[in-house]
Amino acid sequence: MPKTPLLSRFPHNRLMEGPTPIQRLDRLESVLGARAKGISVWAKRDDLMGLGGGGNKLRKLEFLVGQAAAEGCDTLVAIGGVQSNFARLAAAACARSGLACELVLAQMVPRDMAIYQGNGNVLLNRLFGARLHVLKRGDDAGGFAMRRASELAASGRKAFVATLGGSTPVGCLGYVDCAFEIAMQSAELGVEFDQVEIPNGSGGMHAGLAAGMVVAGRDPSRILAHTVLSPVDACIAATVDKVNSVLQLMSREEQVEAGDLRISGAQLGGGYGIPTQEMVEAVRLLGSTEGLLVDPVYGGKAFAGMLSDFESGTITPGSNVLFVMTGGSPGLYAYADILNDD
Numbered sequence: 496m497p498k499t500p501l502l503s504r505f506p507h508n509r510l511m512e513g514p515t516p517i518q519r520l521d522r523l524e525s526v527l528g529a530r531a532k533g534i535s536v537w538a539k540r541d542d543l544m545g546l547g548g549g550g551n552k553l554r555k556l557e558f559l560v561g562q563a564a565a566e567g568c569d570t571l572v573a574i575g576g577v578q579s580n581f582a583r584l585a586a587a588a589c590a591r592s593g594l595a596c597e598l599v600l601a602q603m604v605p606r607d608m609a610i611y612q613g614n615g616n617v618l619l620n621r622l623f624g625a626r627l628h629v630l631k632r633g634d635d636a637g638g639f640a641m642r643r644a645s646e647l648a649a650s651g652r653k654a655f656v657a658t659l660g661g662s663t664p665v666g667c668l669g670y671v672d673c674a675f676e677i678a679m680q681s682a683e684l685g686v687e688f689d690q691v692e693i694p695n696g697s698g699g700m701h702a703g704l705a706a707g708m709v710v711a712g713r714d715p716s717r718i719l720a721h722t723v724l725s726p727v728d729a730c731i732a733a734t735v736d737k738v739n740s741v742l743q744l745m746s747r748e749e750q751v752e753a754g755d756l757r758i759s760g761a762q763l764g765g766g767y768g769i770p771t772q773e774m775v776e777a778v779r780l781l782g783s784t785e786g787l788l789v790d791p792v793y794g795g796k797a798f799a800g801m802l803s804d805f806e807s808g809t810i811t812p813g814s815n816v817l818f819v820m821t822g823g824s825p826g827l828y829a830y831a832d833i834l835n836d837d
């Protein structure tokens with residue numbers, strides 16, 4: 496059940512076991528030594544969920560599948576890139592909820608090799624029983640999904656179309672709830688998190704967390720996000736819109752402006768899904784110090800961003816930082832060529 500009664504009127508389909516843990520990364524701190532500048536590093540383990548390999552998208556899917564069921568849909572059509580974690584978790588959530596699942600997978604990254612097109616998330620999508628529609632480069636995924644929903648309707652079925660990353664206002668409610676979960680855990684641990692570091696892809700996680708913080712009377716500029724998909728100005732504008740749509744959906748009067756959100760474009764590199772040296776080093780550092788995995792597209796770039804925030808002083812020396820681990824480890828297999836190369 497949602498942690499805050501503010502969300503109880505929204506249909507919700509439970510897919511997670513309960514709150515995900517917050518853990519201190521003390522081995523990382525000691526290996527970083529002086530580079531850590533006395534900062535205590537904590538991880539919100541949103542990679543630690545049982546269904547479908549887990550990850551941040553399950554929080555959104557709890558509300559999206561709830562909405563689909565409330566609307567009487569029998570099929571979920573989800574849009575994502577070829578290696579979309581959202582698509583993989585939508586497939587698993589549908590399997591668990593008794594919905595049929597169709598995935599519309601767009602070529603968002605210039606990687607045509609077999610490990611990218613057939614391993615990692617793509618392999619798991621098939622195991623979870625989804626029907627895959629793998630598009631050609633340049634095809635319009637949204638248009639394809641709407642046409643497919645009409646075809647299904649013509650054959651007597653009812654489809655719910657979930658947009659890229661599941662980041663509709665309803666999907667974002669999953670991270671509103673997470674903001675309340677973090678506040679509860681912070682009180683239990685007796686640790687105030689001065690900054691929260693996250694990746695921003697389709698912006699839904701950022702929007703939900705920021706809306707949750709606003710509603711709880713906390714400052715959303717504590718969130719330091721690293722865009723991995725759109726250029727920084729477009730990312731800020733789209734995320735502001737999303738936060739305000741979520742607040743509106745919750746019938747709240749508060750609104751945010753661009754100055755309330757902090758998003759860095761420094762880790763985007765060549766663009767979405769294109770590896771950077773900093774990402775590779777960050778994935779290896781967390782793996783080799785803590786035995787934990789971040790993915791190459793989102794978490795790896797955000798973790799690299801957090802390390803550079805230590806260095807630049809963006810994170811105050813001696814403070815507490817919470818890094819949200821968002822899962823996505825199947826994506827590592829789709830980048831084996833880069834990650835194996837030393």
Ligand SMILES: Cc1ncc(COP(=O)(O)O)c(C=O)c1O
Binds near residue numbers: 790
């Ligand atoms: C592993 C992982 N982390 C982070 C994100 C970013 O979340 P959002 O799209 O809500 O910004 C995604 C989105 O696909 C993801 O799969």
